[in-house]
Amino acid sequence: xxxxxxxxxxxxxxxxxxxxxxxxxxxxxxxxxxxxxxxxxxxxxxxxxxxxxxxxxxxxxxxxxxxxxxxxxxxxxxxxxxxxxxxxxxxxxxxxxxxxxxxxxxxxxxxxxxxxxxxxxxxxxxxxxxxxxxxxxxxxxxxxxxxxxxxxxxxxxxxxxxxxxxxxxxxxxxxxxxxxxxxxxxxxxxxxxxxxxxxxxxxxxxxxxxxxxxxxxxxxxxxxxxxxxxxxxxxxxxxxxxxxxxxxxxxxxxxxxxxxxxxxxxxxxxxxxxxxxxxxxxxxxxxxxxxxxxxxxxxxxxxxxxxxxxxxxxxxxxxxxxxxxxxxxxxxxxxxxxxxxxxxxxxxxxxxxxxxxxxxxxxxxxxxxxxxxxxxxxxxxxxxxxxxxxxxxxxxxxxxxxxxxxxxxxxxxxxxxxxxxxxxxxxxxxxxxxxxxxxxxxxxxxxxxxxxxxxxxxxxxxxxxxxxxxxxxxxxxxxxxxxxxxxxxxxxxxxxxxxxxxxxxxxxxxxxxxxxxxxxxxxxxxxxxxxxxxxxxxxxxxxxxxxxxxxxxxxxxxxxxxxxxxxxxxxxxxxxxxxxxxxxxxxxxxxxxxxxxxxxxxxxxxxxxxxxxxxxxxxxxxxxxxxxxxxxxxxxxxxxxxxxxxxxxxxxxxxxxxxxxxxxxxxxxxxxxxxxxxxxxxxxxxxxxxxxxxxxxxxxxxxxxxxxxxxxxxxxxxxxxxxxxxxxxxxxxxxxxxxxxxxxxxxxxxxxxxxxxxxxxxxxxxxxxxxxxxxxxxxxxxxxxxxxxxxxxxxxxxxxxxxxxxxxxxxxxxxxxxxxxxxxxxxxxxxxxxxxxxxxxxxxxxxxxxxxxxxxxxxxxxxxxxxxxxxxxxxxxxxxx
Amino acid sequence: xxxxxxxxxxxxxxxxxxxxxxxxxxxxxxxxxxxxxxxxxxxxxxxxxxxxxxxxxxxxxxxxxxxxxxxxxxxxxxxxxxxxxxxxxxxxxxxxxxxxxxxxxxxxxxxxxx
Numbered sequence: 002x003x004x005x006x007x008x009x010x011x012x013x014x015x016x017x018x019x020x021x022x023x024x025x026x027x028x029x030x031x032x033x034x035x036x037x038x039x040x041x042x043x044x045x046x047x048x049x050x051x052x053x054x055x056x057x058x059x060x061x062x063x064x065x066x067x068x069x070x071x072x073x074x075x076x077x078x079x080x081x082x083x084x085x086x087x088x089x090x091x092x093x094x095x096x097x098x099x100x101x102x103x104x105x106x107x108x109x110x111x112x113x114x115x116x117x118x119x120x121x122x123x124x125x126x127x128x129x130x131x132x133x134x135x136x137x138x139x140x141x142x143x144x145x146x147x148x149x150x151x152x153x154x155x156x157x158x159x160x161x162x163x164x165x166x167x168x169x170x171x172x173x174x175x176x177x178x179x180x181x182x183x184x185x186x187x188x189x190x191x192x193x194x195x196x197x198x199x200x201x202x203x204x205x206x207x208x209x210x211x212x213x214x215x216x217x218x219x220x221x222x223x224x225x226x227x228x229x230x231x232x233x234x235x236x237x238x239x240x241x242x243x244x245x246x247x248x249x250x251x252x253x254x255x256x257x258x259x260x261x262x263x264x265x266x267x268x269x270x271x272x273x274x275x276x277x278x279x280x281x282x283x284x285x286x287x288x289x290x291x292x293x294x295x296x297x298x299x300x301x302x303x304x305x306x307x308x309x310x311x312x313x314x315x316x317x318x319x320x321x322x323x324x325x326x327x328x329x330x331x332x333x334x335x336x337x338x339x340x341x342x343x344x345x346x347x348x349x350x351x352x353x354x355x356x357x358x359x360x361x362x363x364x365x366x367x368x369x370x371x372x373x374x375x376x377x378x379x380x381x382x383x384x385x386x387x388x389x390x391x392x393x394x395x396x397x398x399x400x401x402x403x404x405x406x407x408x409x410x411x412x413x414x415x416x417x418x419x420x421x422x423x424x425x426x427x428x429x430x431x432x433x434x435x436x437x438x439x440x441x442x443x444x445x446x447x448x449x450x451x452x453x454x455x456x457x458x459x460x461x462x463x464x465x466x467x468x469x470x471x472x473x474x475x476x477x478x479x480x481x482x483x484x485x486x487x488x489x490x491x492x493x494x495x496x497x498x499x500x501x502x503x504x505x506x507x508x509x510x511x512x513x514x515x516x517x518x519x520x521x522x523x524x525x526x527x528x529x530x531x532x533x534x535x536x537x538x539x540x541x542x543x544x545x546x547x548x549x550x551x552x553x554x555x556x557x558x559x560x561x562x563x564x565x566x567x568x569x570x571x572x573x574x575x576x577x578x579x580x581x582x583x584x585x586x587x588x589x590x591x592x593x594x595x596x597x598x599x600x601x602x603x604x605x606x607x608x609x610x611x612x613x614x615x616x617x618x619x620x621x622x623x624x625x626x627x628x629x630x631x632x633x634x635x636x637x638x639x640x641x642x643x644x645x646x647x648x649x650x651x652x653x654x655x656x657x658x659x660x661x662x663x664x665x666x667x668x669x670x671x672x673x674x675x676x677x678x679x680x681x682x683x684x685x686x687x688x689x690x691x692x693x694x695x696x697x698x699x700x701x702x703x704x705x706x707x708x709x710x711x712x713x714x715x716x717x718x719x720x721x722x723x724x725x726x727x728x729x730x731x732x733x734x735x736x737x738x739x740x741x742x743x744x745x746x747x748x749x750x751x752x753x754x755x756x757x758x759x760x761x762x763x764x765x766x767x768x769x770x771x772x773x774x775x776x777x778x779x780x781x782x783x784x785x786x787x788x789x790x791x792x793x794x795x796x797x798x799x800x801x802x803x804x805x806x807x808x809x810x811x812x813x814x815x816x817x818x819x820x821x822x823x824x825x826x827x828x829x830x831x832x833x834x835x836x837x838x839x840x841x842x843x844x845x846x847x848x849x850x851x852x853x854x855x856x857x858x859x860x861x862x863x864x865x866x867x868x869x870x871x872x873x874x875x876x877x878x879x880x881x882x
Numbered sequence: 883x884x885x886x887x888x889x890x891x892x893x894x895x896x897x898x899x900x901x902x903x904x905x906x907x908x909x910x911x912x913x914x915x916x917x918x919x920x921x922x923x924x925x926x927x928x929x930x931x932x933x934x935x936x937x938x939x940x941x942x943x944x945x946x947x948x949x950x951x952x953x954x955x956x957x958x959x960x961x962x963x964x965x966x967x968x969x970x971x972x973x974x975x976x977x978x979x980x981x982x983x984x985x986x987x988x989x990x991x992x993x994x995x996x
Binding site for chain 1: 906907908923924925926928929932944947950951952954955956957
């Protein structure tokens with residue numbers, strides 16, 4: 002480009018500096034002039050002074066140009082101002098970009114902060130990774146990952162075994178036993194059911210949290226004969242005592258038993274679960290309970306310093322062996338250790354990962370969309386940019402301005418998105434089914450703000466680089482000289498657009514398929530046959546306080562009287578009582594021993610005690626023998642009714658009537674005779690009906706149970722009458738009446754599936770909308786750019802239909818490839834999500850076909866308008882341009 | 883006439899005015915340096931020239947390329963009518979503000995003539 006220096010005696014300027022200067026000057030004649038000036042100066046100084054002095058001057062020249070043309074002051078303010086002006090000039094484009102970014106970043110920030118808070122934020126105890134929970138389980142069922150379902154299958158621990166672990170285990174520095182418990186307390190003058198826990202002092206020592214007021218439970222409270230004490234949660238203290246510090250030493254009646262309040266925990270402490278408000282010490286009977294077979298406690302422990310999790314597992318296994326030697330009835334049981342964090346996260350973790358992936362996809366779609374928008378805009382301004390380049394604006398400065406524009410869009414979008422996330426966090430947490438573990442700890446903290454900013458910066462880079470790249474690489478001469486609207490750079494740009502939109506459609510399809518699968522899963526779960534007829538059934542759980550226990554028959558009398566009163570209410574068809582209801586969220590599953598042809602068979606089954614009329618009220622069919630009658634009372638032969646799965650498990654293909662079984666613990670030696678078989682009932686919508694056996698309530702009385710009332714007509718009107726009937730017998734009993742239907746619909750499995758379906762559907766809808774808009778935009782833009790070309794073609798005799806099909810072909814091509822890739826992606830991901838779905842395979846043909854058809858139709862619709870517009874281009878008009 | 887002239891912009895315009903005819907970047911710089919004794923930043927000069935030309939206060943034309951410049955053509959700048967107007971306004975503002983305090987502003991010694 003530049004000619005050689007004439008005359009060999011004239012020295013050349015320093016090569017590096019010249020190379021640098023060449024890159025720093027603006028394009029065009031101004032830059033060339035500056036280069037010439039520099040060289041001229043250099044020559045003059047070399048001649049009149051020294052070569053070194055000339056070189057030095059050249060370098061200073063270069064650095065000065067560098068600073069002023071490309072440095073921070075280099076028109077930064079002007080670039081900024083121009084960027085803002087350029088954005089405001091196209092409000093629709095700018096608004097769309099900012100809006101979609103805000104949506105994407107807002108959703109992403111919400112989900113990410115929840116995911117972080119639940120899964121990665123350390124538990125709020127000192128050194129939380131050293132906390133474990135210890136369970137007892139079948140020796141055959143080891144090594145599975147902890148999930149909620151799994152944990153409920155593990156055996157709880159009897160107090161005696163806990164004592165052994167506490168006193169004999171070398172690997173724990175503290176061991177505590179606890180169980181969640183619901184207490185009836187008096188708040189003001191109303192009886193209320195309060196969630197709490199019964200615990201030993203080791204729980205507090207292991208967790209390491211100190212009391213805010215007073216003390217926690219201490220080893221003295223674990224001794225037999227120690228007075229009953231209670232520790233309050235911060236929330237309960239404020240709610241029931243108004244935060245009064247003189248609460249220490251006062252008495253609180255838990256289920257009728259007086260406990261002395263000894264302490265208040267700090268805010269946010271709610272072990273073992275959200276909503277725990279009171280911790281009470283164990284009673285003497287529990288502490289001294291010698292039973293070893295049936296357990297009811299959970300055990301938490303802290304690893305000794307220097308002891309690894311694996312070592313603890315090994316040593317606890319060895320301890321289990323030693324215990325079996327001392328107590329042979331423990332044989333067949335193993336010890337299972339779990340990190341506390343894994344248990345807290347459990348199933349929620351999987352759901353959150355899925356949401357993170359979904360939101361991540363939406364974010365990618367959003368980025369692609371914005372990049373496409375900016376790409377369109379950059380090519381629109383080709384001319385403007387070319388002119389400015391010719392007029393001497395530095396290429397770098399132009400690129401800087403474009404980057405700044407997309408940076409502004411990203412920052413504003415990011416800021417808005419953060420605001421949206423702040424608004425959405427509360428409702429999101431509230432809507433998450435079964436609550437989110439550790440929800441109270443989750444906030445939009447500084448880290449999440451950092452992630453938002455990083456997201457904004459990343460999208461800025463992504464969306465800004467492409468257009469800046471395409472825009473400023475313009476060959477100025479080409480653009481200025483060209484009289485056509487379409488430029489050669491168009492082909493590369495077309496391909497870029499196609500890739501972007503194709504990616505959007507792919508992600509949208511994958512999301513739609515996943516959402517569809519979850520929606521199907523939810524509806525399958527909801528329509529599953531529960532094994533009973535829930536309509537018109539009211540339920541009310543009652544827990545009688547300790548005063549009913551002596552003599553034990555008082556509880557029975559209470560329930561008898563209650564059911565009599567309930568039957569007298571008009572419109573009540575039946576009233577009965579049962580101790581374990583399906584869909585109640587809990588169950589009892591003791592070990593059982595049955596008589597079989599060749600001796601005994603051991604296993605476990607769900608247990609429930611029912612009063613007469615239970616099965617008929619729920620519409621559970623009787624398939625053999627009989628159900629309970631009034632004659633099955635105390636003193637008569639102990640009878641039991643089993644369900645079909647129980648028969649399949651223990652007496653397959655045989656007649657169970659007359660066989661005998663017992664609950665396999667040392668405390669109950671009763672042999673029950675099977676008198677009837679009933680149909681199976683599900684306990685959870687997503688679990689098959691378990692084997693279950695029922696005892697007669699009169700023969701195995703209980704001081705807690707659920708009242709079941711079958712109502713003819715409007716159940717809502719009868720509900721308050723049920724409550725009244727309870728209070729007429731005992732005004733101090735907290736009672737909540739719910740219809741069985743609403744209980745079923747509130748089951749956590751159902752709520753979980755519904756939540757997943759809704760959120761995924763929402764995200765998928767956003768992605769799909771953006772993708773379809775993307776297809777439309779690409780085609781509309783292409784048509785508007787090539788009106789001249791189309792006009793010429795039609796003027797020369799091309800069929801209108803050919804023009805139509807060419808546009809449609811591009812649109813459907815994009816849609817088709819997107820659908821194919823999206824289906825593939827969905828099938829790939831489906832494998833990881835299979836266990837979250839119910840009765841639906843990831844390759845469910847109905848869903849796949851529906852989504853494909855919908856997306857292709859939408860793509861067709863999006864292509865139609867631009868295609869029509871292309872067809873309508875009149876030949877004459879185009880030629881005139 | 884829009885934004886007022888900045889200090890350096892004014893100096894550059896005056897240098898161009900001083901030369902009487904079209905002048906190039908190197909000459910402008912030497913003129914300023916010899917008259918004021920202050921060193922001028924190259925980059926500042928060129929960006930100012932660009933700014934002034936963008937505002938229409940000066941115009942440029944291309945001269946011949948010479949071997950001494952490595953074959954690159956030289957730009958020559960000329961003061962436009964708008965530029966002269968801007969200088970006049972600047973001057974009038976200066977003189978009206980300076981009236982009465984000239985003696986306080988005068989530094990000792992004169993700058994060398996060009």
